[in-house]
Amino acid sequence: MGSTPPKLPWYKKPLIVQIIAPVLIVLAVGACVGLAGVGVSQLLGGPNVFSTMTSNGPAPSSVSVTILNGTGIQQSLNYQPASVTVAKGGTVTWTNNDYQIPHTVTSVSVPSGGSSFDSGQMNYTATFKVTFSVDGTYNYVCSYHPWMHGSVIVTG
Numbered sequence: 001m002g003s004t005p006p007k008l009p010w011y012k013k014p015l016i017v018q019i020i021a022p023v024l025i026v027l028a029v030g031a032c033v034g035l036a037g038v039g040v041s042q043l044l045g046g047p048n049v050f051s052t053m054t055s056n057g058p059a060p061s062s063v064s065v066t067i068l069n070g071t072g073i074q075q076s077l078n079y080q081p082a083s084v085t086v087a088k089g090g091t092v093t094w095t096n097n098d099y100q101i102p103h104t105v106t107s108v109s110v111p112s113g114g115s116s117f118d119s120g121q122m123n124y125t126a127t128f129k130v131t132f133s134v135d136g137t138y139n140y141v142c143s144y145h146p147w148m149h150g151s152v153i154v155t156g
């Protein structure tokens with residue numbers, strides 16, 4: 001029967017195609033950029049998915065600090081997290097999760113009117129809890145491992 005017409009390159013296609021195709025491409029690209037913009041604006045203005053890391057709300061009344069396994073031999077490790085913030089009247093609980101290596105939580109500086117604290121030797125799985133009734137910054141160390149040092153910031 002009839003032979004199929006040869007495929008024409010786009011620039012030899014009818015004028016209407018030559019005009020519409022670029023317009024469609026521009027519109028498609030524009031829509032993508034627009035959608036991306038909406039996504040970014042939702043990220044910036046939407047609910048803060050990182051709120052636990054960048055919270056500027058009231059400080060928690062209860063905070064946990066762990067001593068990871070290996071902290072007693074790896075000087076790159078420390079109390080985790082090394083610095084915590086707690087509300088005045090709140091408590092911080094330390095747990096030694098360092099298998100077979102004891103540690104301490106021993107204050108080295110406390111705010112005026114604040115109480116010093118010392119856990120004494122904490123064996124594996126031992127916990128130590130301090131309630132902070134005076135606001136300010138408390139710095140503490142492990143008596144056994146000089147690379148271990150942390151702080152508790154108590155907000156008023």
Ligand SMILES: [Cu+2]
Pocket residue numbers: 071072102103104142143144145148
């Ligand atoms: Cu230690």
